[in-house]
Structures are given as C-alpha cells and as structure tokens.
Amino acid sequence: MIEVRDIHKSFGDAHVLKGLSTIFENGKTNLIIGQSGSGKTVFLKCLLGLFTPEEGDICYDNKSYSKLSTDEKRDLRQEMGMVFQGSALFDSMTVAGNVQFPLEMFTKQSKSEMTDRVDTVLKRVNLIDAHHKFPSEISGGMQKRVAIARAIVMNPKYLFCDEPNSGLDPKTAILIDDLIKEITEEYDITTVINTHDMNSVMQIGEKILFLKDGLKEWEGSKHEIFKTDNEAVTDFVYSSELFKKVRQMYIEERN
C-alpha cells in the first residue's frame, strides 16, 4: 500500500503539485488520469523517488520515504518495478539481458537460477522466443512486454507504469492492460498507472485518480466514473463521441 500525504512539488515558480493526498492499495490497478500538464508525470516521479516533494510525505507500507536514509531509499527502489513510456530498455543488451539485469545487480543467484527466472517471466509475458533479440529488433508492443518482464523479475511490491499503451494499436494495448492487471492480482502488487488511454480506464481502472492543476479533482472506480457529476471528469473522460455514447448507454441501461 502506498499512502500519499499532502505532497507539494514546484519547479521554480511553477507549483506543479499543490497538496495531493491519496491511498493506493495493493492487489489493485490504480490509474492516474488528467490533462497534459496536470502533474501526472511529476506525481509518478515523486512516487518513484526520482523527485523529492518539498512538503508532505509518501509512505510505502507505512515506511515514510522522507525518513529513509539514502541507502534505505535505494533498497526500497529495489522493491519497485517501473514500465516507462518509451520502455527504456537498454539498447546494448538483448531481451534476456535486459530482464536479467536487476537479478545480476541485486541478487547472488547463480547463472542457471537467473536463466530460470528470466525464462519464467518471459514466458509470463509471452516472449519466450525473443530471448536473443535486441530491443531495436522487436515491435513496440513486445518492448512494452519486455519492460513489464524486467519490472516484475525481482518480485516487486510496487509496479509503476507511465503511459504503458502509448504508441500501441488498440488490440496490443488491451493485451498490455490485461497483462498488467493479471500480474497485479497474481503477485499482489500495488500498481500505479499513469495514462491518457480511456480504454484502459474502462478496462482495468479499479481505482482512478483524476488530477487537475496539481490537485486531486476526483477519485473512484471505473464503475463510479460513469455516474459522476464532476464536470471536469466527464469533460475529460467523455471528450470523444464514442465514450459519450457509451456513457449514455450505461445510464439508460441503469435506468
């Protein structure tokens, strides 16, 4: 579980996060949505420890991040997995090398133990045939799956995903969403996803946090998002004609 307590973050005169509080529970897919510039990426980077909030605190299973020493912070990061928007795979390493990297860095496993673990997670993301390929030789969807495999190889407690569907076709995007949801439940991970993709919101949004101008505007589940009267949320989520119709049908069905 991650508890965010009234965090503030500024860059020069720009006050990006203006007192944000929320709780992300484990075993659930928590989605952060909001317009560009609403502070989603900064918030995610604060959760990852890449940015330090000026005020407030973030607690990871009741461990206050601000009270941890530098080494303890690095240890905590080893319990985190991150899927970056552009996958952020290491170009010079093969798919297997990328997935094996955290094991080599932080475990004392033998070569065969590492190979077994890599095989297991690559099998889990349906990429067992891509072992020896380099990131430049595989598709965007496959790169995302490698990034997921690398993120879960150390059995993390927390999984963060920044726009995991960006640049993917709708079918692959659904596959990635389903994979993240399955892994979250299977490993009982606290998953936080930063997304613009409304399909993801409807598909896997167990908890949705809507940010506006660095503040929490609304939070709820994918079912509640249909019923909300919050104008900012409805304007954002139902901005496309398709989703307007979906909402209309949902309301009519309910009535």
Next chain:
Amino acid sequence: MNYLTQIGSYFIMLREIFKKPTKWRIMKTLVLKEIDELVYGSLGIIIFISFFIGAVVTIQTALNLNNPIIPKNLIGFATRQSVILEFAPTFVSIIMAGKVGSYITSSIGTMRVTEQIDALEVMGVNSLNYLVFPKIIAMLFYPFAIAISMYVGIFGGWLAGVSGGFLTSTDFVTGLTLDFIPFHIAYAFIKTLLFAFVIATVPSFHGYYMKGGALEVGKASTTSFVWTSVVIIILNYILTQLLLG
C-alpha cells in the same frame, strides 16, 4: 554564476561516482567494454594523426633551420621534444576530446533522453557509478595509447626527414638522444593521466545532466567538446608551470 553552478555540480557528480559501487563481476565486464571502445577503438586515429604530425613537425623544423651553423641533428631533437612534450599528450588529447568525448556525451545523453538512466535509478542502481566509473578506469589505459602516439610520431618524423632528404638517419637518431631528460616522459604521462580523467568525466557530466531531446544531445556533445578542450588547455598550462617551470 551559471558557470559556478555547473562547476559545483561537476564536483558533486565526481563524489557521487564513487558512492555505492556496482558489483565487481558486472563492473569488470563494463570496464573491458569501455577499454575496447574508448582506448583500443581510438588507436587507429591516434596512430594516423601522430604519424603525420611527427612528419610535419620534422619538415617544418628542417625548413626553418637552414642556417649551416646549426647542426642537422637539432631537427631530430626538436621533433622529439615537440612530440613527447606537447603533440602526443596535448594535441592527441584534444582530438580524443572530440572523438571519445562526443561518444561519451551522446551515449549517456541518449540514455537520459530515452529514460534509461531513470530506469537504472528506479532499480536502485547508482547510475553515475554504473555509467561513469568504468570510463574512468578504462581511460587509465589511455597513457598506453599516448606512448604509441609518441613512438609513431617520432617514426613519422624520421621517415619524413630521411625520405625527404632533410637529414640523415644518423643525424635524426643523434638528435633524438641529445640532452634527453627522462622527467619529460614522466611529465608527459602525468599530463596524460589527468587529461584522461577530464576526457572521461567532463563529457559524462554534459551527457548525464542534459535536458531535452535528440537535438539537445547534439548540442550537449558540442558543448562537451568545447569544455573538455578548454579544461585540457588550462590544465596543460598549469601542469607545465608546476612541473617544468
């Protein structure tokens, strides 16, 4: 003020490089890879440049020493002194600031742009140690490349001098051994080691702390070349004053 901030950030980076070291098993592989890319991969251009620089120095000296009172062996002497004291350690280092430095800045800069450095940090890896420390260790082998540069430069000078009919081989060799001060070699290698450190760290700094996209990677490479050259030239002056002055 901005320059002072940058210099301060550079020294903070140096401190961070030596914190929380990466496992030796992994570091060993990284160091060998960097030796191959930074030092071994540069030998071709070093040999090529050194040969022709040595040759040109000899020809220029020969053409300017046309007074019959001045012995011909001074051409060999001047070539040796120029190549060992300046051309091999300083001139080649400035070439390396361009070749190796821009490679370091662009490779680390690209990792920054594509969030690979963030990925390392999120995993709990000391990214500065992982990326920069192997380069520093690899560049400890740079003096070997400079030693080769010295030999090739002098050989180029001998070949140009003798084949051009400017002096005899005996005159050149006599000049080479004339008033030889062994400390000059030590001075050249002390300089080289410090330049190696600068070539490994200044471009790393520019790559690691760059912001923006692909265009900024190019700009960072140019800036890193300028600053590495400036630092090398200033250090060259200070070291010459301290060690030979």
